[in-house]
Amino acid sequence: MSRSARIVVLRLAGAVPTLLIVALAAFAxxxxxxxxxxxxxxxxxxxxxxxxxxxxxxxxxxxxxxxxLAGFLLSLGTLDLGRSVxxxxxxxxxxxxxxxxxxxxxxxxxxxxxGLGLLAGMLAGARPGSWRDRGLSMTALAFLAAPNFWLGxxxxxxxxxxxxxLPVAGLRSLNAPPGLAAAVLDTAWHLVLPTIALGAGYVxxxxxxxxxxxxxxxxxDHVRAAQARGVGDGAVLWRAVTRPALLPTVVIAGQNIGTxxxxxxxxxxxxxxxxxxxxxYEAVTxxxxxxxxxxxxxxxxxxxxxNLLVDLLLAxxxxxxxxxxx
Amino acid sequence: MRDDLxxxxxxxxxxLIGLSLLMAAAALALAAPLLLPGDPFDIVARPLLRPLADPxxxxxxxxxxxxxxxxxxxxxxxxxxxxxxxxxxxxxxxxAAGAVAGMLGGIADEVIMRLADAVQTVPSFVVALAxxxxxxxxxxxxxxxxxxxAWTAPARVVRSEVxxxxxxxxxxxxxxxxxxxxxxxxxxxxxxxxxxxxxxxxVIVAGALLSEAALSFLGLGDPNRPSWGALIAEGxxxxxxxxxxxxxxxxxxxxxxxxxSLVGEGxxxxxxxxxx
Numbered sequence: 001m002s003r004s005a006r007i008v009v010l011r012l013a014g015a016v017p018t019l020l021i022v023a024l025a026a027f028a029x030x031x032x033x034x035x036x037x038x039x040x041x042x043x044x045x046x047x048x049x050x051x052x053x054x055x056x057x058x059x060x061x062x063x064x065x066x067x068x069l070a071g072f073l074l075s076l077g078t079l080d081l082g083r084s085v086x087x088x089x090x091x092x093x094x095x096x097x098x099x100x101x102x103x104x105x106x107x108x109x110x111x112x113x114x115g116l117g118l119l120a121g122m123l124a125g126a127r128p129g130s131w132r133d134r135g136l137s138m139t140a141l142a143f144l145a146a147p148n149f150w151l152g153x154x155x156x157x158x159x160x161x162x163x164x165x166l167p168v169a170g171l172r173s174l175n176a177p178p179g180l181a182a183a184v185l186d187t188a189w190h191l192v193l194p195t196i197a198l199g200a201g202y203v204x205x206x207x208x209x210x211x212x213x214x215x216x217x218x219x220x221d222h223v224r225a226a227q228a229r230g231v232g233d234g235a236v237l238w239r240a241v242t243r244p245a246l247l248p249t250v251v252i253a254g255q256n257i258g259t260x261x262x263x264x265x266x267x268x269x270x271x272x273x274x275x276x277x278x279x280x281y282e283a284v285t286x287x288x289x290x291x292x293x294x295x296x297x298x299x300x301x302x303x304x305x306x307n308l309l310v311d312l313l314l315a316x317x318x319x320x321x322x323x324x325x326x
Numbered sequence: 327m328r329d330d331l332x333x334x335x336x337x338x339x340x341x342l343i344g345l346s347l348l349m350a351a352a353a354l355a356l357a358a359p360l361l362l363p364g365d366p367f368d369i370v371a372r373p374l375l376r377p378l379a380d381p382x383x384x385x386x387x388x389x390x391x392x393x394x395x396x397x398x399x400x401x402x403x404x405x406x407x408x409x410x411x412x413x414x415x416x417x418x419x420x421x422a423a424g425a426v427a428g429m430l431g432g433i434a435d436e437v438i439m440r441l442a443d444a445v446q447t448v449p450s451f452v453v454a455l456a457x458x459x460x461x462x463x464x465x466x467x468x469x470x471x472x473x474x475x476a477w478t479a480p481a482r483v484v485r486s487e488v489x490x491x492x493x494x495x496x497x498x499x500x501x502x503x504x505x506x507x508x509x510x511x512x513x514x515x516x517x518x519x520x521x522x523x524x525x526x527x528x529v530i531v532a533g534a535l536l537s538e539a540a541l542s543f544l545g546l547g548d549p550n551r552p553s554w555g556a557l558i559a560e561g562x563x564x565x566x567x568x569x570x571x572x573x574x575x576x577x578x579x580x581x582x583x584x585x586x587s588l589v590g591e592g593x594x595x596x597x598x599x600x601x602x
Contacts, residue, residue, distance in 0.1 A: 014443070021444035026456070033460040141340075141591065145584035147536050149543050150558055150576035157569045262451025266540050280452050281544055284459040292456060296448060303447050 003315055011308045019300060026296045027072055030289050031065055039287070072293070081297070082290035086282060091294035094279065099298070101171060102275035105198065105268070106260050108191045110253055113199040117206025118249060122242055124207060125214030137211070140204035149266035152197035156270065159193060166192050169272040194271040198263050202256060209252050213245025220244075247318060254310030258303050334596040341592020347585035355402035366400040366552050367392060374568045385574045389564045394557070394571065398578045401552040405538060405582070408468050412534040413527045415473040420480030421516060421523050427481070428488030429511035439485075442478040450475030454537055455546070463548040468541070472534045479530070480523045487519035525597055528590025532583050539579050554579045 042052055075082060081091035124136040156168045167173065167190045172183070217223060223240045231240075264277030276295065283292040315321045354361070371383055373391040378384065385395040427438040445453075454471040461467030488511065491497055500510045541547055542555030549556070554575040561571035 017440055018444045018447050021441065022448055025444070029456060029460055141587055142584060145532065145580055145587050147539055147576065147579055147583070149540055149555075150572070150579065153558065153562065153565060153572050154569075154576070157565050157572070161566050161569075258447070258449040259451070261449040265451055265455065266543060269544065280455055284455050284546070287459075292459075296452060296456065299452055300448050303449070 003321075004312055007311050007315055007321075008308065011304070011311060015304045018304065019297070022300045023073070023076060023293075023297060026293055027069060030293060031068075033287070033289070076297075081294035084283075084288055084291040084294075086286035086288045086291060091291050094291065095276065095294055095298050098274060098276050098279045099302075101273055102261070102264055102268070102277060104171070104187070105191065105194055105264055105273065105275060106257070108188075108195045109199040109202065109260060112195050113202030114206050114249070114253065116199075117203040118210055118246070120203070121207040121210030121249075122214070122237075125211040125241070125245070126237055128211070128215050128218070133211070136207065140207045143200045143204040146200055148197050148201065148263050149270055151200055152194065152267055152270035155193045155197055168193060171273055194267050194273060197270070198260070198267045201263075202252075202260070205252055205256065206249055209249050210242075210245055213248055214241050217241045217245050247314070250310060250314055250317065254307050257306040258299075261299050261302070334599070338592040338595050340588045340595065344585045344588025344590075344592060347581060348589060351402060351582050351585060352406065354399050355406050358399045358403060362393070362396040362399055364396075366396040370396075374564065374571070376568075377570050377574070386568075386570050388557075388560065388571050389568075394574050397552040397557055398554065398575055401554050401557065401575070402578070402582070404465075404548070404551050405535060405554060405579075408465065408472070408538050409531045409534040409586075411465070411469045412472040412476060412538075413530040415469055416476035416530050417480050417523060417527055419473070420477035421484045421519065422512060423477065424481035424484030425488050425511040425516045425519070426508055428485040429492065429507050429515060435485075438481070442481055445475055446478050448475075451537060451540065454541060455544075458541055458546050463541075463546055465548075468538060468547075471541075472537055476530045476533065480526050483522050483526060484516065484519045487522055488515050491515050491518055521597060525590060525593040528586050528593060532586045532590065535579065535583050535586065 039052075042055075072082075079092070081095070083089065084091045084094050087094050120136050120140070124133040127133060159166045160168045171187050171190045173186050173190075177186075218241055220240075223236060226236050226240045261277065264275060265280055266277070267273075268275045268278040269281060276299065280292070280295045280299075282288070283295055311321075369391040370393050371380065371387050371391050373387055373389050375383055375387040375391075377386040377394075379386060383393050383395065385393075385398070388394055388397075423438050423442075427435040450472075453475050457471035457474060458467055461470060492515070497510065497515055500514045501507065538547070539553070539555035539558075542553040543559045545556070545559060547553045547556050557575040558572050558579075561568075561575070565572045
């Protein structure tokens with residue numbers, strides 16, 4: 001079996017119990033909730049007990065808890081997540097509609113945070129302990145402490161009132177010019193502020209990880225050997241110190257996919273982006289149990305999938321990972 | 327050994343600044359009823375007063391004419407209480423789970439670590455959202471919602487410490503005295519892993535402060551208590567003309583989280599000096 005295949009098999013085998021635990025825990029939690037989606041729905045529209053029972057039967061919310069659990073697990077097997085009460089549509093189709101926007105936001109945030117964070121991390125790690133390093137490290141700590149939803153609102157105030165330069169809501173303009181290139185540019189323009197609000201903290205994470213790796217690398221024998229051989233400073237910094245320290249930063253990208261999704265809940269709310277994060281919030285406020293279960297499960301699958309991709313990427317970058325005798 | 331570590335953490339620049347900021351915030355939170363007596367939700371002046379415009383209301387008023395400084399100071403206590411309780415619960419449970427998993431090994435280890443894997447896979451804020459919506463925005467509900475995801479990091483750290491210490495002479499001798507593995511794990515091995523887990527406490531407190539604020543920002547907090555997140559959410563309606571209503575509570579949250587992170591940084595520095 002090739003290394004990649006072995007990693008895929010191992011990861012998938014580990015994913016099954018994880019998914020099962022998450023599904024059972026989420027189901028048990030929502031069983032505890034006082035009142036269900038039908039109560040919340042009828043509170044707005046009104047209706048008698050017969051109508052409520054009929055709705056529950058149609059939505060798979062009737063019967064005993066065990067019957068509901070059995071129905072839930074059976075439909076999971078067929079990738080059917082039930083019907084959303086708030087949207088009156090299958091949960092799968094609602095999620096499929098929202099997911100691309102969140103993936104877009106997550107991708108742009110990761111690019112922004114990794115780009116800026118690694119650049120700053122290299123500047124800081126090039127001379128650990130210098131004033132430049134201290135300044136950058138302190139700034140990073142401040143970035144980590146800034147609440148993302150507040151940063152988003154401050155950006156909205158700055159760019160909607162003081163300098164109306166950038167769009168502060170949604171992902172597309174209503175009067176966008178025609179053509180694919182124009183549409184891409186329009187969306188990228190809309191992504192600038194949400195990306196900064198969501199990504200600021202991650203800039204700090206990349207910076208700190210790269211810097212810590214570089215500090216370790218400076219003490220390694222191969223660095224001193226390169227310096228003794230008379231290799232130029234720039235080449236030592238890039239090839240002997242920075243490059244080996246880049247590997248752990250790939251892990252950061254995978255590890256933080258969950259917190260990125262969590263952060264998108266508030267950032268999507270602030271910037272009115274119709275994505276998965278705001279969907280989680282809408283499911284909670286609408287007491288939409290099937291939808292909330294669906295969001296939790298698909299978020300879990302997304303995290304597992306990204307971690308698998310990161311593992312494969314790491315294996316490609318580092319031949320020691322997944323080797324047969326490791 | 328532990329007091330020593332705290333002392334040395336306080337001697338780093340980060341630890342010193344963080345600790346003083348944190349003590350100032352805690353003092354304000356505790357003295358809130360004395361400094362600014364009365365209900366912080368009372369309407370005391372004309373709405374949307376600018377900061378410094380009236381010396382009686384230093385940070386101005388919100389759109390209903392309530393004193394922003396009073397709401398911020400009164401909001402500090404619930405926020406700090408929640409975050410500290412989350413850290414206490416998460417550290418207590420996580421360290422115990424890690425110690426038991428490392429000491430017993432086998433099936434217990436497998437079950438605990440699988441559970442930790444599963445918990446770490448679901449985005450913690452989505453979990454918090456779901457748990458708060460079920461348990462309600464009471465203090466115990468909030469603590470449960472945030473601690474349920476936070477215990478895994480201390481569990482992992484303590485487990486690997488226990489694995490390292492398991493064969494040590496003082497552990498072996500306790501076992502040979504005929505004490506059970508779990509009591510030995512909790513009373514003999516665990517105290518040696520406390521310092522490592524302590525630095526994680528700061529990370530958990532900072533994260534809990536931010537998550538709690540985000541929950542109340544989304545309207546899932548306790549509406550009867552002033553809270554920084556809810557203040558920011560209410561300020562949204564008028565922030566374009568009166569940005570001070572969101573800037574002041576946001577700064578309070580930011581400075582508090584920064585102070586906690588600085589203390590954590592100081593602890594981590596003192597810890598790395600100790601081990602190297």
